[in-house]
Amino acid sequence: MSEPLLSVQALDAYYGPAHILQGVGFEMGEESVAIVGRNGMGKTTLCKAIVGMVKARAASAERNRPPARRGDGKPAIGLTMFGVTTPCVDAVARALAEDFECLVFHATGVGGQAMEKLVDAGALAAVIDITTTEVCDLLLGGVLPATEDRLGAIARTRVPYLGSCGALDMVNFGPKDSVPARYAERKLYVHNPTVTLMRTTPEEAARIGRWIGERLNAMDGPVRFFLPDGGLSALDAPGGPFADPHADAELFRSLEATVRQTASRRLIRLRHHINDPGFSEKVVAEFRRIIGGHTLRRRART
Numbered sequence: 001m002s003e004p005l006l007s008v009q010a011l012d013a014y015y016g017p018a019h020i021l022q023g024v025g026f027e028m029g030e031e032s033v034a035i036v037g038r039n040g041m042g043k044t045t046l047c048k049a050i051v052g053m054v055k056a057r058a059a060s061a062e063r064n065r066p067p068a069r070r071g072d073g074k075p076a077i078g079l080t081m082f083g084v085t086t087p088c089v090d091a092v093a094r095a096l097a098e099d100f101e102c103l104v105f106h107a108t109g110v111g112g113q114a115m116e117k118l119v120d121a122g123a124l125a126a127v128i129d130i131t132t133t134e135v136c137d138l139l140l141g142g143v144l145p146a147t148e149d150r151l152g153a154i155a156r157t158r159v160p161y162l163g164s165c166g167a168l169d170m171v172n173f174g175p176k177d178s179v180p181a182r183y184a185e186r187k188l189y190v191h192n193p194t195v196t197l198m199r200t201t202p203e204e205a206a207r208i209g210r211w212i213g214e215r216l217n218a219m220d221g222p223v224r225f226f227l228p229d230g231g232l233s234a235l236d237a238p239g240g241p242f243a244d245p246h247a248d249a250e251l252f253r254s255l256e257a258t259v260r261q262t263a264s265r266r267l268i269r270l271r272h273h274i275n276d277p278g279f280s281e282k283v284v285a286e287f288r289r290i291i292g293g294h295t296l297r298r299r300a301r302t
Contacts, residue, residue, distance in 0.1 A: 004027040004028055004029055006027065006028040007026075007027045007028075008024060008025055008026055008027075009025045010023055010024075010025055011023070011024040011025065011046075012024075013045050013046070021045060021046060024046065035047070044108060044110055047110045047111075047114065074099065074100055074101045075100055075101065075125035075126075076100070076101040076102075076103055076118075076123060076124055076125060077096070077100045077101070077102060077103065077124055077125055077126045077127065077128060078103050078105060078115040078118060078119065078124045078126075078127045078128070078129075079092060079093060079102055079103065079104045079105065079127075079128045079129075079130060080104075080105050080106075080107045080111065080112060080115065080128075080129050080130055080131040080132070080166070081104050081105070081106060081107065081130065081131055081166075082106065082107045082131045082133055082166060082167045082233070083234075084166075084167050084170075084233035084234040084235055085130055085131045085166040085167055085233060085234075085274060085275065086275075087234075087275040087280075088130055088166070088274050088275045088279060088280050088283075089104060089128075089130050089131070091277060091280035091281075091284075092128060092130070092280050092283055092284055092287075095280070095281075095284040096284060096287070100125075103115075103118075103124070107131040107132070107133050107134050107144070107166070107167065108134070108144045109134050109137065109144040109145050109146060111134075112134045112146050112150055113146070113147060115127070116149070116150070116151075116152065116153035116154070117153070119153035119154060119157055119159055120153045120156065120157065122157070124159065125159065125160075126159055126160040126161070126162075126287070126290075126291065127154060127159060127160070127161050127162070127163075128162045128163075128283065128287060129151075129161065129162065129163035129164070130163070130164045130166045130274070130283070131164075131166035131167050132150075132163060132164070132165065132166060132167075132168060132212060133166060133167030133168060133170060133172075134146035134150060135150060135168070135208055135211060135212060136167070136168055136170060136171045136172075136200060136204075136208060137171055137172055138150065139204070139207060139208060139211060140171045140198075140200070140204060141171070141180060142171040142172040142173060142198075143172050143173055143174055144172045150215070151212075151215040151216070151218075151219070152215075152218075154219055154221070155215070155218040155219045155220070157221075158219070158220050158221030159221055160221055160222040160287075160290050160291065161219060161221060161222065161223050161224075162223075162224045162225075162226070162283060162286060162287055162290070163212075163216075163223075163224075163225045163226070164225065164226040164227075164228065164274060164283070165226075165227060165228060165232045165248075165251060165252075165274070166232060166233065166274055167232060167233045168200065168205065168208055168232050168251060169199060169200055169205075169231075169232045169233050169235065169236040169242045169244070169247065169248070170189075170197045170198065170199060170200065170233065170235065170242060171197065171198040171200065172195065172196075172197060173195075173196045173197070173198065174194055174195065174196065175193060175194055175196065176188065176190055176196045178196070179196055179198065183198055186198050186199065186201075187199040187241075187242070189235060189241050189242065197235070197242075199241075199242045199244060199247070200247060201247060202244075202246050202247045202249075202250040203250070204247075205247045205248070205250045205251035205254070206250045206251065206253070206254040207254075208251060208254075209250070209251045209252070209253070209254025209255040209258065210254050210258050212225075212255065212258075213254065213255050213257075213258025213259045214258060216258075216259050216265060217258070217259060217260050217265075219265065220264075221264070222264050222290045223264060223265040223266065224266055224267075224268055224286050224290065225255070225259070225266070225267050225268070226267075226268050226269075226270055226279070226282070226283060227252045227255065227267060227268065227269040227270065228270055228272055228273055228274040228276075228279055229248075229252075229269060229270060229271050229272065230271065230272050230273030230274070230276060230279075231243065231248070231273040231274060231275075232248060232251075232274055233274065233275075234275060236248065237273055237275075252269070255267060268282070268286065270282055
């Protein structure tokens with residue numbers, strides 16, 4: 001039996017005074033694993049404890065360097081997803097599954113960080129970052145933020161990167177009464193009793209575009225960043241609660257003004273909604289075009 005990639009023993013973690021993880025232990029191999037459960041059950045706290053983002057008591061967590069390729073020989077790639085971009089990411093993953101191990105990371109702050117840790121470790125051959133929404137929460141005070149190093153691993157390793165504007169129309173908060181007072185008059189969407197989403201304004205969209213554009217400029221590997229004219233999420237569709245063509249236009253304008261486009265770093269504007277089949281088809285086609293002319297360099301070794 002091969003050595004596990006991750007072994008956790010007797011993990012205890014707290015959320016404030018609540019002792020929400022008690023004596024947790026498990027091992028993980030090369031298979032893909034999903035953590036499921038209703039909100040508040042400790043899924044995010046578990047992930048943060050494993051990667052050292054929160055303190056865990058009386059626990060051990062050992063991570064072994066992942067292999068350059070999965071057990072079936074397929075190179076692994078990372079994809080980012082949110083509920084409102086699921087149709088797109090699912091379609092991309094299905095289209096590439098025969099040739100690549102598609103590892104999907106939920107764009108919840110810790111998800112993006114986990115993906116980029118694998119990039120830095122040489123465990124991912126490429127990244128298809130459809131859902132960059134964590135940047136909204138970082139810049140505007142949401143509860144699922146990226147760190148300032150979001151996209152830093154891509155620049156450091158020069159892995160092929162395809163990104164998009166998935167869910168850049170929203171900022172995440174908890175229950176409606178937890179939304180900061182400065183946002184009380186904003187357009188809010190109550191997803192469920194524990195999740196409230198706030199629509200980004202044109203001014204905020206421009207700021208987000210500049211932030212992302214500056215990070216794209218730091219990347220020397222192959223870069224394609226897709227701008228979906230038809231909308232950024234399931235809520236930002238024609239007639240949807242977050243439909244705001246002006247805000248989306250400001251995001252795109254800011255990206256186009258910031259990104260220094262070259263033969264290897266390009267913005268691609270598509271007349272599709274992000275969840276349209278035509279959008280995912282274009283992403284897959286461009287990914288295969290890049291990979292066809294690019295050696296998948298891996299720093300990890302078996």
